[in-house]
Each structure stands twice: as C-alpha cells, then as structure tokens.
Amino acid sequence: MEWETFGRRQVYGSPWVEVWLDDVEVPGLGRIDHHVVRYPRASTTSVVTNERGEYLLLHRHRFITGRWGWEVPAGWAEPGEDPAVAIAREVEEETGWRAGYIELLTEYDAMAGISDAHFRCFHITGCTQVGAPEDVAESTRIEWLSEAEVVKLLTGGEINDGPSHAALSYYLGPHRLSRKP
Template sequence: MSVWQNLGEHTVYENPWVRVNMADVELPDGRHLDHTVIRLRPVAVATVVNERNEVLLLWRHRFITGAWGWELPSGGTGEGEHPAEAAAREFEEETGWRPGLMRLLLTVDPMPGISTSHHRIYWSDSAEFVGEPRDGFESQRREWVPLRDVPDLIACGDVRSANAVSALLMLHRLCLG
C-alpha cells in the first residue's frame, strides 16, 4: 500500500488555539514536498431535537467568509475535558438552554487534507431553558427550526458549516426516517 510519509514538522506559527506547521512529506514515488498542517484542539458540537422534531440553531455571521448561516453551538474541548461535557457547556453558553443527556451522533474531520480539526458531534432529545445565553454575542438569534426544513436550508446555502450539515442530515434521517 502506498502512503504519504510525514518525515517531520516544524512550527511556523502558534497561539493558544492553533498551531501551523510545515511538514516534510515523502510521496510514494520518493519525491518530497512541503505540506502545511494546521493543528487544532478537538471540537465539541452540540444539538438538541425537541419533542416537536425541531432543532435549536444559531443564526450568525462569519466575518471570514462574509456569510450568514444557521450553525450548531460548538467550541474547543478544554484540557482534560470530556467532549460530551464540552458540547453541553458550549450549548448552554451559546443558547441559554441546558441540554439533557448528550449522546454521540457522529465524528467528522472537515478538512483532513490540511487540518487535524476533529469534530465530535453530540445530541440530546431534551433541554431546559435556564436564561439568556452567556455568550449571546456568538449569534444574532437562536431559533427552534423544524427538522423537515433542514434539506431545503442546506440546499439554499443557509447552512454552510460542514459539521452542521453533517449533523443535521444525520438527525433528519434518524428522527424523520
């Protein structure tokens, strides 16, 4: 089996959230190339589907892409923090709702050709409103959106985040069959 071999890396930039490395990669035919590797902390993502088959989404603007869209609460996993706990924490901080038992829905690596960004997506079938979100600046609004609307929202470009697209399509399949 022919595989690319990482012969070593050196850091070209680093801060508390990201490390950018340059890797010396040997291709199966023996050639070498410099390859950028973006190393990130694992990401925890959370979603809740209520008894009416609605999912709580965040409507937010991303300055990097200049686009508005529906997203799921997410954030980096803290040192020693279990991803399910991080997902529940992020959900409450960004929505003001405390989720019930979090179950692993799926894992995704949105950009495996350049990044170690590993996303673990959790879901719950219950949540309790506990007050205004602590991190309300993360979104313009929060809404319970019917799961049946998910394919149309994705098709028209209102859901652009890879982890949200993956999770919402999986929930649509699981909850609505």
C-alpha cells in the same frame, strides 16, 4: 501507500490554530514540505432536538466568509475536558438551554489531507431553558425550527458552515436510516 514523515517545524501557533511544515516523502513524488493545519483543542458540534421534533439553531454572521447563516451549537473542548461535557457547556453558553441527554452521533476528520480538524457530533435532547445565553457574541437569534424549516435551510444554502451542515445531514440521513427496523 503510506507517507513517511521525517520531521516538522511550526510556522505559526496560537491557542486556536497552528500551522506546520511537515517534511514528508510521498510515494512516487519524493520528499516535499507539506502544510498542515493543527487544532490544539477538540471541536464539538450538536444537533439539539425537542419532544416536538424541532431543532435548536443559531443565526449569526461569520466575518471571515462575510455570510449570515444558521448553525448548530458548537465549540471547543478545553484541554482534558470530555467532549460531551464540552458540548453541554457550549449549548448552555450559546443558547441558554441546559442539555438533558447527550448521545454521540458521529466523528469525522473535516480536512484530512491538510488538517487534523477532528469533529465529534452529539445529539442532545431533554433540554431545559435556564436563562438567556451567556455568550451574546455567538448569535443574533436563537430559534427552535421545525424539521421542514431545517431541510429548507439546508437545501437553500442558509446552513452554510461545514460542521452544522455535516451534523444535520448526518442526523437526518444515516442516523435515522440506521435506526429503522
């Protein structure tokens, strides 16, 4: 069953987020106004690993949730910017490490029932430290952590934002399993 769209009107808009009311017909329910959250820029995340099997994570506070947690480097692609180029830029700005090799891991729609939030997750290796992070508001700490530490943080709820949780879980699970002989 496919919903039919008759129109939409914007309720709020900024360079970061837009809220729309879409006039849709839901089979078996009829016509309704459905809230849709749209993101004008593409979102990128990364799992950054080194030759020792460590993961580069940022520790930060998120004022919206009021929580501290560990996150992967992430950010927005500028209009027309290739997402792989965007994540390389974000990793360097947030951590001071320049990306070497960049590989697309997976893509997903985070909240497909209400939003067009589409994430691309990359695996980055071969990084070179080029200096201090440019964006000092991104984190209080930047650390290379062992896989055991990352798994403990994931299972202990200390990696609590969705994109980081999805990126690391995908890398540790399906990505690895798909590469085994």
